[in-house]
Each structure stands twice: as C-alpha cells, then as structure tokens.
Amino acid sequence: MTDYVTLLKENDLKATFQRINILDVIDKSGHMSVENIYEEVIKIHPSISLATIYKNIVLMVEKSVLVEVPISGRKSKYELSKSDHIHLVCTECGEVEDKPCIEETDKVFHALTDSEHFKLNKRQVNLYGVCASCQKALAS
Amino acid sequence: MTDYVTLLKENDLKATFQRINILDVIDKSGHMSVENIYEEVIKIHPSISLATIYKNIVLMVEKSVLVEVPISGRKSKYELSKSDHIHLVCTECGEVEDKPCIEETDKVFHALTDSEHFKLNKRQVNLYGVCASCQKALAS
DNA sequence: GTATTTGCAAATGATTTGCAGTGCT
DNA sequence: AGCACTGCAAATCATTTGCAAATAC
Numbered sequence: 001m002t003d004y005v006t007l008l009k010e011n012d013l014k015a016t017f018q019r020i021n022i023l024d025v026i027d028k029s030g031h032m033s034v035e036n037i038y039e040e041v042i043k044i045h046p047s048i049s050l051a052t053i054y055k056n057i058v059l060m061v062e063k064s065v066l067v068e069v070p071i072s073g074r075k076s077k078y079e080l081s082k083s084d085h086i087h088l089v090c091t092e093c094g095e096v097e098d099k100p101c102i103e104e105t106d107k108v109f110h111a112l113t114d115s116e117h118f119k120l121n122k123r124q125v126n127l128y129g130v131c132a133s134c135q136k137a138l139a140s
Numbered sequence: 141m142t143d144y145v146t147l148l149k150e151n152d153l154k155a156t157f158q159r160i161n162i163l164d165v166i167d168k169s170g171h172m173s174v175e176n177i178y179e180e181v182i183k184i185h186p187s188i189s190l191a192t193i194y195k196n197i198v199l200m201v202e203k204s205v206l207v208e209v210p211i212s213g214r215k216s217k218y219e220l221s222k223s224d225h226i227h228l229v230c231t232e233c234g235e236v237e238d239k240p241c242i243e244e245t246d247k248v249f250h251a252l253t254d255s256e257h258f259k260l261n262k263r264q265v266n267l268y269g270v271c272a273s274c275q276k277a278l279a280s
Numbered sequence: 281g282t283a284t285t286t287g288c289a290a291a292t293g294a295t296t297t298g299c300a301g302t303g304c305t
Numbered sequence: 306a307g308c309a310c311t312g313c314a315a316a317t318c319a320t321t322t323g324c325a326a327a328t329a330c
Contacts, residue, residue, distance in 0.1 A: 016328075052286055122269070192311055
C-alpha cells in the first residue's frame with residue numbers, strides 16, 4: 001500500500017482522513033469520476049461531503065498528485081499521477097485500462113512538436129473501442 | 141467552402157440555417173467550445189437560442205458530423221469530423237492546433253490494442269504544452 | 281495555537297427538457 | 306401536409322462558494 005500520508009505532505013497538503021481515503025479509493029480502482037469517488041469514500045467515511053471531494057480533487061490536480069483524464073462523451077475521470085501511459089477506453093462500459101507508453105511513440109511526438117516550436121509538457125493518448133468483456137456481452 | 145447542406149442531408153439531418161451556421165463557424169475556427177459557438181453564431185443569426193446549439197451539437201456528434209475534443213482543465217471543444225490527426229493544446233491560451241497523424245504511431249496503437257483483444261475504433265491524442273506565441277508573451 | 285480543512289447550505293453555472301409555434305422537404 | 310426543428314422558459318444536474326466549527330501539525 002502506497003504511503004499516501006507522505007505523498008500528501010510532500011505536496012504541502014495536510015494528511016486528512018478524507019484525502020487519504022480519496023487517494024486510496026482512486027488507486028484501488030485506477031480511474032474514477034467525481035461521482036464514483038464520492039460513492040466509494042462515503043462507505044468508509046459516511047460524513048464526508050461532496051463539496052470536500054470537489055475541493056480536494058481541484059487541489060490535488062493543482063499539486064499534480066492527481067491527473068484528470070477527460071473522456072469523449074463522459075465525465076472526466078481522475079487517476080494518481082504515474083509514468084506516461086496510454087488509456088484504452090471502452091465506449092460500452094466506460095472502463096479505462098492503462099497500457100505502458102512506447103518509447104518510439106514519444107519520439108514521434110517530440111519530433112512533431114519541435115517542428116512547431118511547441119513546448120511539449122504532457123501527453124494524453126486515449127484509444128476508444130470495445131473491451132474484450134463487452135465484446136462478449138454484445139455477441140450474446 | 142464545404143457544402144454543409146449535403147453533409148447534413150447525407151446524415152439525415154435537415155439543412156437548417158442554424159445548423160449550417162454552426163458548422164461554418166466551427167470549420168472557420170477549427171475547434172470551439174459550446175459557448176464560443178454560441179457567441180459567433182449569434183452574430184449572424186441573432187435569434188438563435190443556446191438550447192438549439194446544445195441540441196444540435198448532441199445530434200451532430202451522434203451522427204458523427206462533429207467530434208468532441210475533451211481537454212484537461214477546460215470545457216470540451218468540437219471539430220468537424222476529419223481524418224485522424226493529433227491535437228497540440230496550448231495550456232496558456234487554450235488554442236488547439238491539428239497535426240497530421242503519423243502512420244507509424246497508428247501501427248503501434250494497433251499492436252497495443254490487438255494484444256488486449258480490444259476492438260479499436262477511435263484514436264485521440266492530445267499533446268499539452270505552450271504554443272510559440274504564448275512562449276513569446278511569457279518571455280516578455 | 282494557528283492556519284487549514286471540513287461540512288453544510290446556498291449560489292452559481294452548465295446542460296436538458298417540454299411544449300407551442302415554425303420551417304424544411 | 307407532415308414531421309423535424311426552433312426558441313423560450315423552466316427543470317435538472319454539476320460545480321463552486323462562504324462561513325462557522327473541527328482538525329492537523
């Protein structure tokens with residue numbers, strides 16, 4: 001289990017029970033919408049308010065503890081900051097799966113942006129399709 | 141100038157003045173938020189309502205005439221459907237620029253998804269950074 | 281002890297909906 | 306003519322804000 005207390009303190013955020021639970025819940029699931037986070041955290045900490053979830057997501061995104069994953073046709077999800085990767089987004093069930101990023105791809109991106117004098121900071125690759133389990137469900 | 145009337149009719153949508161103007165405005169700018177679309181279209185067609193803009197965007201995205209471009213930390217923008225490309229998103233001014241997609245990158249994506257038994261339908265690549273003109277503005 | 285954070289309730293903002301009238305084909 | 310589309314106003318849903326009480330350090 002990751003040490004969320006340290007992670008928070010390193011980013012000048014007090015280690016409250018609420019924050020630790022938000023991080024824990026996101027980490028367990030991988031990618032979650034605000035609504036989903038609330039539904040899960042409230043099970044562990046029934047008195048938490050939705051406003052607290054919102055305030056903390058905003059704060060933790062600012063501090064780069066969390067990353068927003070915007071998705072076509074759905075609400076954004078949030079994930080813990082981690083090394084670059086690609087998202088496979090299922091358009092049926094909405095699940096997001098991570099795949100490691102390929103080094104070659106990254107080189108291509110830099111080549112593209114350098115020629116534009118564009119100072120590249122962050123890559124975001126979403127591949128939309130149908131996951132294996134939804135394909136099965138659809139076939140039946 | 142593209143023939144928006146044909147484009148609409150091919151997609152079973154009546155060619156109303158409102159829709160033609162929405163398409164025209166998006167095409168001219170490249171990428172626009174709902175708000176921006178409304179601000180521009182109202183100049184040409186002052187009686188249009190925001191509800192009509194919303195209804196038509198939903199409809200045209202369903203019919204794949206438009207594509208949603210979700211962006212971290214901002215409202216989604218919309219563009220006309222066109223061949224695959226990459227978005228350079230400036231985190232300062234919010235402008236989005238298109239770059240042609242590299243064939244190699246596409247092969248890599250397919251390799252990644254095939255191994256997952258993931259049926260790939262759509263690619264969405266956003267590269268976030270600072271555009272040339274914002275770099276200049278920031279330097280001064 | 282002090283500054284930050286929380287939870288509540290209210291405010292704001294964004295998007296959707298219902299419906300009567302209008303316009304495309 | 307007939308159905309789809311528009312515009313308005315109201316409804317809903319999502320997110321933000323202000324403030325008094327609670328908590329981390």
